[in-house]
Amino acid sequence: MQTMTDNPMRTQLPQVAHARNPGMALDLDWVAAVQANTSAIERRAASLPGRRSVKKEFQAAWLLKAISLIDLTTLSGDDTVGRVQRLCAKARQPVRAEMLEALGMPGLTTGAVCVYHEMVETAVRALEGTNIPVAAVSTGFPAGLSPFHLRIAEIGESVKAGAREIDIVISRRHALTGNWQALYGEMAEMRAACGEAHVKAILATGELGSLRNVARASLVCMMAGADFIKTSTGKESVNATLPVSLVMIRAIREYEARTGFKVGYKPAGGIAKAKDALVYLSLMKDELGHPWLQPDLFRFGASSLLGDIERQLEHHLTGRYSAGYRHAMG
Numbered sequence: 303m304q305t306m307t308d309n310p311m312r313t314q315l316p317q318v319a320h321a322r323n324p325g326m327a328l329d330l331d332w333v334a335a336v337q338a339n340t341s342a343i344e345r346r347a348a349s350l351p352g353r354r355s356v357k358k359e360f361q362a363a364w365l366l367k368a369i370s371l372i373d374l375t376t377l378s379g380d381d382t383v384g385r386v387q388r389l390c391a392k393a394r395q396p397v398r399a400e401m402l403e404a405l406g407m408p409g410l411t412t413g414a415v416c417v418y419h420e421m422v423e424t425a426v427r428a429l430e431g432t433n434i435p436v437a438a439v440s441t442g443f444p445a446g447l448s449p450f451h452l453r454i455a456e457i458g459e460s461v462k463a464g465a466r467e468i469d470i471v472i473s474r475r476h477a478l479t480g481n482w483q484a485l486y487g488e489m490a491e492m493r494a495a496c497g498e499a500h501v502k503a504i505l506a507t508g509e510l511g512s513l514r515n516v517a518r519a520s521l522v523c524m525m526a527g528a529d530f531i532k533t534s535t536g537k538e539s540v541n542a543t544l545p546v547s548l549v550m551i552r553a554i555r556e557y558e559a560r561t562g563f564k565v566g567y568k569p570a571g572g573i574a575k576a577k578d579a580l581v582y583l584s585l586m587k588d589e590l591g592h593p594w595l596q597p598d599l600f601r602f603g604a605s606s607l608l609g610d611i612e613r614q615l616e617h618h619l620t621g622r623y624s625a626g627y628r629h630a631m632g
């Protein structure tokens with residue numbers, strides 16, 4: 303495994319805009335050929351957190367990089383306009399101004415803000431004057447069991463309200479029953495309903511039963527034109543994990559090798575610690591390389607990760623930790 307021995311904010315490669323994945327015809331032979339060696343994947347995943355992958359002097363830079371990749375999220379039944387406005391203020395200025403100055407990164411923002419449809423307009427207004435996109439969770443999130451035409455209509459409503467990214471949920475039952483044609487058809491329609499907005503396909507991997515199903519569902523969603531594949535809604539009992547990430551990342555690699563199109567990756571749910579974020583970044587760098595360390599190809603779906611990163615950065619600058627409550631998100 304490589305170590306992250308560089309400063310990612312200073313040694314950025316020029317960002318080359320990648321062509322949007324147009325999708326392809328469903329190739330059932332390819333889907334059927336996909337396997338996942340669970341014990342090998344679990345062994346490799348278990349070895350990841352223990353490795354010292356980031357040199358201490360570069361840790362702050364990698365944490366700033368992580369901030370730029372967060373979809374800062376609130377997805378609660380008790381979300382209010384005020385909470386979303388505070389969240390957006392945090393997205394605009396994720397860390398205290400004097401800290402960003404001291405770290406040489408004034409103007410740093412999060413990658414996006416992610417909310418329910420009802421809060422899209424509020425978020426769009428609160429982010430005016432920035433280039434921070436609003437992502438809406440759509441299609442009967444989190445279960446995805448509302449009537450299909452309503453799920454499609456919901457996408458249209460969120461796009462109309464100003465969402466530039468749509469996080470859809472797949473019908474888990476299609477993956478669980480191996481009905482890849484149905485999953486492909488659903489995903490392709492959802493992608494079409496998004497228009498210019500980019501679509502992230504949430505697989506809800508904790509409910510797919512096996513890593514092989516995760517690999518196959520990843521592939522089918524990419525074939526149907528997903529711009530990103532995302533692990534979880536954050537509401538399943540098991541959300542983003544490293545084994546699932548390895549499987550999805552390798553599916554992305556294989557898809558690019560065969561089609562030439564890059565698809566993004568978004569682990570989401572339960573990623574709350576700065577050290578976990580660093581493990582994910584080093585995994586992305588190892589398995590897919592630099593392009594997947596940019597916000598157009600990688601995001602963390604996280605509601606509280608930013609607070610812990612801020613605490614670590616404060617420690618880096620002052621040698622002291624502040625209390626967690628000082629870093630409330632919303």
Ligand SMILES: O=C[C@H](O)COP(=O)(O)O
Binds near residue numbers: 377416534537574603
């Ligand atoms: O997509 C994002 C997730 O819902 C956030 O999950 P989290 O609250 O566990 O960070």
